[in-house]
Amino acid sequence: MKQASVPHEEIPISPDDVLALAANTPEFCEKFEMFNHFDLSQDFLDEVTAGLEKFPSGAFPRLDYCSWKESCLLNSPARTLRDVEAIILQPNQRIASALMEPAIHNQGANFYLREWVDMPRWSEFRIFMRKRKIIGISQYYTTEQFPQIQQSLDDIRQALIEFCLSFYKESHLETVIADVFLTDKDEKLQTHLIELNPFLKRADPCLYSWEKSDFDGKFRFIKNERVVAAPMAS
Numbered sequence: 338m339k340q341a342s343v344p345h346e347e348i349p350i351s352p353d354d355v356l357a358l359a360a361n362t363p364e365f366c367e368k369f370e371m372f373n374h375f376d377l378s379q380d381f382l383d384e385v386t387a388g389l390e391k392f393p394s395g396a397f398p399r400l401d402y403c404s405w406k407e408s409c410l411l412n413s414p415a416r417t418l419r420d421v422e423a424i425i426l427q428p429n430q431r432i433a434s435a436l437m438e439p440a441i442h443n444q445g446a447n448f449y450l451r452e453w454v455d456m457p458r459w460s461e462f463r464i465f466m467r468k469r470k471i472i473g474i475s476q477y478y479t480t481e482q483f484p485q486i487q488q489s490l491d492d493i494r495q496a497l498i499e500f501c502l503s504f505y506k507e508s509h510l511e512t513v514i515a516d517v518f519l520t521d522k523d524e525k526l527q528t529h530l531i532e533l534n535p536f537l538k539r540a541d542p543c544l545y546s547w548e549k550s551d552f553d554g555k556f557r558f559i560k561n562e563r564v565v566a567a568p569m570a571s
Contacts, residue, residue, distance in 0.1 A: 342530045345451040346388035346396075354381045355439045355446050361426050362433035369440065377422075381448075386418050388450040395453035398425055399532075400446060402435040402539060414453035421450075434539065451532070459483035460519040462497065463543045465552055467512045467536065469505045472552035474569070475543035477516065482559040490567065492526050493519065494556055498569055500528035512536045 350358070357375035359365045366372055389396055395414020398405060398421055405424045415421045425432075439446045461477035474497055476486060486493060496519055504515060514534040519526045534540050538547045544557035544564050555566040 342532060343451050343454055345449045346391055348384045348388055348448045350446040350448050351378060352443045352445050354378050355436050358425060359433045359436040359440055362428045362430055364430055365433035382418060385421055392452045396450040397453055399449050399451060400435050403431045405429055405432060456518045459485040462517050464515040464517060466505055469511050471501045471505060472554055473545050474556045475545060476558040477543060479543050486558045487560055494569055496526035496528045514540050
């Protein structure tokens with residue numbers, strides 16, 4: 338795709354390492370009646386160490402479906418193995434849920450080190466595409482109100498529209514969720530792909546609702562503590 342994703346390193350997680358990660362969360366241990374501590378394999382730790390060497394500015398760890406964003410440690414990049422371990426060995430219900438199915442089927446999973454990029458919270462958005470049709474866009478952080486979105490609404494919509502016009506044609510997936518962020522280059526906002534996520538109900542619908550299935554093709558953001566649905570055209 339023209340909109341290259343943020344550089345990342347993919348590291349496979351063995352079934353044993355799936356358990357080692359998930360077992361840090363009490364709810365997972367209770368479900369599987371597991372009350373022992375499991376160490377991550379040396380192979381996995383060695384691959385993480387090697388992966389970090391490719392990102393001297395630091396990295397952001399994540400799985401296929403989610404990340405450890407709940408941890409305050411993620412306010413700064415992980416530069417060492419100790420930094421990564423301090424993040425991924427924290428109890429995290431979202432991570433444990435994502436690892437539930439691989440654990441049940443004794444399967445591995447995928448772990449990623451994504452190059453650290455400073456992204457202002459206002460600049461992150463989630464795009465929902467179903468059958469190559471954009472059915473909704475939402476600000477990513479849904480508990481906050483960002484004046485930057487209100488002040489630059491037309492420019493933001495234009496940047497997102499330009500991205501979507503290319504994305505729905507070039508994506509190798511017809512139905513997917515794309516996380517993106519904006520940068521200001523030469524006084525023009527540009528959209529960059531962060532990552533792709535499966536179009537599943539386990540994914541955060543942001544300002545939409547899986548239960549109501551209220552995807553209306555609009556751009557949703559918070560204004561005056563209310564959800565505003567703006568058309569994707571001026």
